[in-house]
Amino acid sequence: MRDNYALVGFMGCGKTTVGRELAKRLQCPFWDLDAAIAQGERRTIPEIFAQQGEAGFRELEHAYLKQAAGRRGVLSCGGGLALFPRNREVLSRHFTTVFLDCDFETCYQRIRASSRPLVQDKSEAEVRALFESRYPIYQACCDLQVNAAHSPFMVVQEILKQRRRHR
Structure with a gap:
């Protein structure tokens, strides 16, 4: 396993909150990929989706992932990052991937009132279908x-407990 997570x-699910806490515990840098994209592109994620569509955003996401690697x-x-095989390849080569x-x-309680492009104007059933379609992909690409x-x-x-067990 790698020392990058x-x-x-x-x-x-808490990726940003847990990520900050994990980085603090490991005394290493923390990056939120969406925040890095927004800062680097000088636009919000919803603006990128509106101007370039999801495909344009996914290209940026892959480029920034390779930089972080x-x-x-x-x-x-x-x-949505793990949905794409080329991103999963970068994850498996350079990171210990934690689902x-x-x-x-x-x-759903945490995101329903958010401005996230993929949940705006979607019913709870549509968001649940998205969740269920992604779940096995997250499981398949993780180390922990x-x-x-x-x-x-x-x-x-x-x-950290699982990490010690897998060393």
Whole structure:
């Protein structure tokens, strides 16, 4: 396993919050990939989606992922990043990939009022279908899978415990 961590999971599972806590615990840098894209492109993620569509955003996401692959630290990935084989290849080569496994109801409560492009104007049933379609992909690409329904501190404890077991 690598000393770089990439956190994957559905929107609202806690990737950014847990990522910050994990980086603090490991005393290493933390990057939120969506925030890095927005900062680098000088536009919000919804603006990028509106101007370039999802395909344009996914191209940017892949480019920024490759940049992050050369750095030591903890990376919070966007919810859709792991859907694409070329991104999964970068994850498997350069990161210990951690799936933050969180139930749909918890994720939905956290994201339903958000401005996330992929949930705006979608019913709960549509968001659930998206969740269910992505779940097996997250499972298949991860090195570690942790229950993310607990406090960020407890989730980080579990990541580190599983990491020690797999060394």
